[in-house]
Amino acid sequence: MxxxxxxxxxxxxxxxxxxxxxxxxxxxxxxxxxxxxxxxxxxxxxxxxxxxxxxxxxxxxxxxxxxxxxxxxxxxxxxxxxxxxxxxxxxxxxxxxxxxxxxxxxxxxxxxxxxxxxxxxxxxxxxxxxxxxxxxxxxxxxxxxxxxxxxxxxxxxxxxxxxxxxxxPEDEYSHANVGWVALEQGKIQKALLHFKEALTFNPNFEYARQGMATALKSKNPIYALYLKYSFWMAKQSTKYQWIFIIGLYLAYRFLVSVLSANGLSYLAIPLIVLYLIFALGGWIMEALSDTILLFDKHGKYLLDRSQKQSGYVFGLALVSAILFGILYYVLKEPILGVFAITFLCLLLPLPRAFHQEVPNNRIFVFTYAAIMATVGLIGSFFISPLMAGSGVLILLVAYTWLGNFIEDKN
Structure with a gap:
């Protein structure tokens, strides 16, 4: 029986x-x-x-x-x-x-x-x-x-x-997988179609939901370039990844030295900023992608409350950094330069705080961001702009170590 x-x-x-x-x-x-x-x-x-x-x-x-x-x-x-x-x-x-x-x-x-x-x-x-x-x-x-x-x-x-x-033809995993393959091949529209099919069969399928969000973010050319780079790096062995990163760093140091030696130090500043954005891209890309989806008529519905908050904060900090950077170049006022650097550095800890699942970790990251903002935005009025800016950069470097430790505990 x-x-x-x-x-x-x-x-x-x-x-x-x-x-x-x-x-x-x-x-x-x-x-x-x-x-x-x-x-x-x-x-x-x-x-x-x-x-x-x-x-x-x-x-x-x-x-x-x-x-x-x-x-x-x-x-x-x-x-x-x-x-x-x-x-x-x-x-x-x-x-x-x-x-x-x-x-x-x-x-x-x-x-x-x-x-x-x-x-x-x-x-x-x-x-x-x-x-x-x-x-x-x-x-x-x-x-x-x-x-x-x-x-x-x-x-x-x-x-x-x-x-x-x-x-x-009606398997959600197959459609989602085909979507990811299409995404890696740079076929964004095809990827969107298959992620949509997968979510039609299973609206709660996280693998497809993440794919849909990534495909929508890829409509942004900056994110599309980053995604292409991420796929390329993911294919390399750990050894070749380190060779590429070290080689890139040496090339960056050489270019900065050449520009400084030829009295072109002002060109070194945007180069340094570009290198930092590239080197720290993995840290900021999640929050940047949240900001991108906020302004997509479909993508905003894929974000939860924390992701929306992260996107708004990232967008506000980025706009502030750009505005203060422009004002610094126009008015040549050192404090404005420190403000620009501070908001740029805040792009790492502040938006990511909203992604912390453990409450104590979230409090820690918010507190760390508040200290960084205090040093840069308030400290500039009490100590020299150079010291305040240096303090913010030191805090940024320290966060890249502390942040890994905190997130490993999540």
Whole structure:
């Protein structure tokens, strides 16, 4: 006799109602304590709900009774991958494949892990192995499109995309993934279309919502350039990323020295500002993108309250920095220059304070921004503008270290 609780749980699971499915699986388990299927789907439900700790506990219990289960090692690999334990995840999926080398989705997950390690050729081989088993496996096809895009094999990527959409025309993940691939290829309108389709099928799909927001922000040429740079940097190995950053810094220092030596120091100032914007782009781009979306008739609806506040504050600080900068060049008044630098430096901590999820962290960042503003905007009247401006810059540099520490705790 079939377990009615398990049958109902599976129906809810297939509908994506994971939270509602878990109690039915637990009732089925109460009736049959050794029900492997119920335990497996409870763990999988917790994975879908992004509760990796509970999923991991169940998987570890399952391994005690089923030490040679490929499915359990597959789940453990998913959990480790979501916890950024990349080497452990790779070891677990390799073990799952050794136990069951005939399941395409295992190779799809292996490709995802290799993709995260930027081992694109190995990842492509894994997808092809999976597709030999099941030519319509969604994870393998989606990963193949991503990998081919990373390898700049755009024609093959586009061909794979056609296969994805033909096989999964109503799958929100496939549409969202195609949207991200199109975004990386610079096809903004195509990306928007697929993100819209994904959100039509699942309005709460965060992966698609983030993609839609990114695509709308990409209409701004400044953000589009930054996004192109981000995609390019993401494709490079850590070694080459550092070589590029150090090389860029050395080139910047050389240009500043040449300009200063030839009496062109005034040209060094905008160069320094441009370099700082580039070097700190990752810090300010989230708040800048919030500001961009505020003025988009569709994009503003993708922002929550904190993101809107961040956007308004960033826009106000940026306009203030530009206005005081212009006044400084016109009137040659040092205090106005300090004001311009202060508002420019405030672009880092002040808008980001609204993105802090931990209340104490938010208070800390607001307090830090207030100290920076006090030193620059009020301190200039009591100490020399040079000292006030230097103090603000020192606080900015310190924040780039403190900020990483604070956000790592979020």
């Amino acid at each position: 079939e377990n009615q609780n398990e049958e109902r749980a599976l129906q809810l699971f297939e509908l994506g109602r994971y939270e509602a499915a878990i109690p039915y699986f637990e009732r089925a388990l109460a009736e049959e304590p050794d029900n492997f299927n119920a335990k497996y789907y409870i763990a999988l439900s917790f994975i879908h709900l992004n509760d990796m700790d509970k999923a991991e506990t169940i998987c570890n219990n399952l391994l005690g009774t089923h030490p040679d289960s490929a499915n359990v090692f597959y789940l453990k690999a998913i959990i480790s991958f979501n916890k950024d334990k990349i080497k452990q995840a790779f070891s677990e999926i390799e073990h799952a494949i050794r136990l069951a080398p005939y399941i395409a989705s295992y190779f799809g997950l292996k490709a995802s892990i290799l993709l995260a390690q930027k081992k694109y050729e190995d990842a492509l081989l894994a997808t092809d192995q999976g597709l030999q088993i099941d030519a319509k496996d969604s994870l393998c096809l989606n990963n193949r499109a991503k990998i081919l895009t990373k390898l700049n094999r755009k024609e093959e990527a586009n061909s794979t995309i056609q296969d994805i959409l033909q096989d999964n």
